[in-house]
Amino acid sequence: MTFLSSLLNSVPGAVSQGIIWGIMGIGVYITFRIMDIADLTVDGSFATGGAVCVMLIRAGVSPWIAIVCAMAAGALAGLMTALLHTKCNIPAILSGILTQLSLYSINLRIMGGRANQPVSVDKFNLLVSQRYVRELSLKNPLPLIILMTAALIMFLYWFFGTERGCAMRATGDNPTMAKAQGINVKNNMIIALMCSNALVALSGALLAQYQGASDINMGRGAIVIGLAAVIIGEVFFSKVFKNFALKLLAVSIGAVVYYLVLQITLQLGLNTNDLKLISAMIVAVFLAVPYWKKLATRKKGVKNA
Amino acid sequence: MLELKNICKTFNPGTVNEKVAIKNLSLTLSDGDFVTVIGSNGAGKSTMLNLISGALTVDSGSIIANGKDITHLPDYKRASILGRVFQDPMMGTSANMLIEENLALANRRGQRRGLRWGITEVEREFFKKSLKKLNLGLENRLDTKVGLLSGGQRQAVTLLMAVLRKPELLLLDEHTAALDPKTAAKVLAITEEIVQENNLTTLMVTHNMKDAIEHGNRLIMMDGGRIVVDISGEEKKNLTVPYLIELFNGASGNTEANDAMLLSK
Numbered sequence: 001m002t003f004l005s006s007l008l009n010s011v012p013g014a015v016s017q018g019i020i021w022g023i024m025g026i027g028v029y030i031t032f033r034i035m036d037i038a039d040l041t042v043d044g045s046f047a048t049g050g051a052v053c054v055m056l057i058r059a060g061v062s063p064w065i066a067i068v069c070a071m072a073a074g075a076l077a078g079l080m081t082a083l084l085h086t087k088c089n090i091p092a093i094l095s096g097i098l099t100q101l102s103l104y105s106i107n108l109r110i111m112g113g114r115a116n117q118p119v120s121v122d123k124f125n126l127l128v129s130q131r132y133v134r135e136l137s138l139k140n141p142l143p144l145i146i147l148m149t150a151a152l153i154m155f156l157y158w159f160f161g162t163e164r165g166c167a168m169r170a171t172g173d174n175p176t177m178a179k180a181q182g183i184n185v186k187n188n189m190i191i192a193l194m195c196s197n198a199l200v201a202l203s204g205a206l207l208a209q210y211q212g213a214s215d216i217n218m219g220r221g222a223i224v225i226g227l228a229a230v231i232i233g234e235v236f237f238s239k240v241f242k243n244f245a246l247k248l249l250a251v252s253i254g255a256v257v258y259y260l261v262l263q264i265t266l267q268l269g270l271n272t273n274d275l276k277l278i279s280a281m282i283v284a285v286f287l288a289v290p291y292w293k294k295l296a297t298r299k300k301g302v303k304n305a
Numbered sequence: 306m307l308e309l310k311n312i313c314k315t316f317n318p319g320t321v322n323e324k325v326a327i328k329n330l331s332l333t334l335s336d337g338d339f340v341t342v343i344g345s346n347g348a349g350k351s352t353m354l355n356l357i358s359g360a361l362t363v364d365s366g367s368i369i370a371n372g373k374d375i376t377h378l379p380d381y382k383r384a385s386i387l388g389r390v391f392q393d394p395m396m397g398t399s400a401n402m403l404i405e406e407n408l409a410l411a412n413r414r415g416q417r418r419g420l421r422w423g424i425t426e427v428e429r430e431f432f433k434k435s436l437k438k439l440n441l442g443l444e445n446r447l448d449t450k451v452g453l454l455s456g457g458q459r460q461a462v463t464l465l466m467a468v469l470r471k472p473e474l475l476l477l478d479e480h481t482a483a484l485d486p487k488t489a490a491k492v493l494a495i496t497e498e499i500v501q502e503n504n505l506t507t508l509m510v511t512h513n514m515k516d517a518i519e520h521g522n523r524l525i526m527m528d529g530g531r532i533v534v535d536i537s538g539e540e541k542k543n544l545t546v547p548y549l550i551e552l553f554n555g556a557s558g559n560t561e562a563n564d565a566m567l568l569s570k
Contacts, residue, residue: 166423170410173399182384182414
């Protein structure tokens with residue numbers, strides 16, 4: 001009984017965290033699914049978003065302006081990866097790793113050389129805070145982050161339906177075809193990486209406010225959580241959600257599911273130190289399943305033939 | 306319309322794998338020319354097309370289109386005047402996008418892509434009409450993903466995409482080679498129809514001598530990165546396969562039956 005009640009108690013927190021990470025998941029969806037590259041910049045740009053946001057709020061800047069600046073910083077991080085990839089011809093994955101590594105130093109500098117910078121909800125007027133997550137009041141973070149996610153999904157739905165957005169989808173799907181149709185694939189890659197990392201930084205900025213601090217390590221393994229959100233969303237909803245907006249919604253729900261499952265395993269007495277290992281294993285299995293399925297159907301086909 | 310002046314291309318220069326693909330090649334196409342290009346494997350046919358399209362860059366020489374030097378123009382910019390169909394049916398279309406989305410992309414070739422909606426109702430009607438002409442029943446499947454189409458259907462859609470905005474030059478790189486004979490014949494018939502209807506300047510690479518003779522008003526044969534035979538007008542009309550093989554052996558100094566057999570199949 002105590003298990004159940006403590007589990008229920010932790011649900012609002014898990015849902016909020018999931019929705020906030022879901023915004024990052026949507027950013028990852030842009031690079032991983034639409035542009036067909038794995039962008040490892042996110043581990044760095046997530047913390048950059050948190051760092052920029054917290055430092056600005058501590059300096060007295062409005063939290064709204066702070067998250068916009070955090071997004072701009074994330075976009076710059078994406079730009080760096082994009083330039084390494086398109087102008088220096090470095091493979092996308094390595095470009096992301098280089099940016100991610102350099103961001104570690106940059107993030108420390110942003111945070112004044114400290115690995116952790118608190119931003120207390122007592123002193124500052126934060127947009128979201130986990131303190132109020134179980135309160136039925138306007139201070140509850142859930143309505144705001146749900147609204148932001150909805151607005152974001154609508155914006156992206158519109159954008160990827162425009163001429164430029166269609167060109168970007170074609171770039172990710174078949175660059176040869178895109179070039180033959182006069183599409184500048186390098187520019188599109190730059191735009192996609194900037195947009196994606198801006199969203200990742202937004203997510204980091206919100207999470208830093210939510211937990212009341214930015215931390216140099218808050219983005220470690222972020223890419224895995226992002227991929228988990230994307231993949232869980234697809235596993236559960238790919239049959240039902242065909243529309244692009246719904247696919248993005250599935251990512252957000254995927255992140256929530258991820259945090260709920262995490263919460264349950266923690267309640268079951270799992271060691272928090274093992275979380276990263278388990279996260280990585282979950283993502284590896286879900287990435288492998290489609291391939292195994294294909295192998296299985298092929299074998300079956302041979303038997304039938 | 307198109308002028309290639311002394312273009313050269315060598316792959317892996319200075320290594321043991323060095324391969325001279327195009328050697329001092331010059332070619333002038335007039336408006337409305339439909340040129341078929343034949344030659345054995347490694348003759349430089351595809352390389353020539355890739356140099357024209359900008360997928361590869363020349364080592365030396367220049368490429369002039371409509372009096373404008375495009376030698377150093379990146380491929381996506383050249384696309385405004387070029388329509389391309391590839392040998393691999395998977396290459397010319399975006400598999401995860403709908404037929405109408407693919408066509409809408411092609412309908413904006415050479416134009417600025419802004420923040421207007423990617424496809425309009427007027428366009429849909431236009432696409433339906435254009436697809437209907439292909440006679441493949443695709444006009445009612447605008448919202449089907451291209452990846453679900455057969456190779457022949459995809460190649461036909463790619464062909465339509467290449468000419469939706471009339472290109473100044475159509476490049477066909479063995480675009481029927483990956484299809485079964487029946488489908489290949491159908492796609493070729495569609496090609497002929499589209500080229501005639503729009504009076505397109507066309508370069509068509511083919512492995513099939515019969516096709517090369519039956520289509521176009523001019524035929525060039527390549528060997529070792531050069532053009533060794535260039536036939537047009539009446540002479541082209543009266544061409545036969547045996548004569549072409551004889552020409553090939555004479556021109557390239559190659560009497561091995563291999564190449565001739567490869568070409569005539």
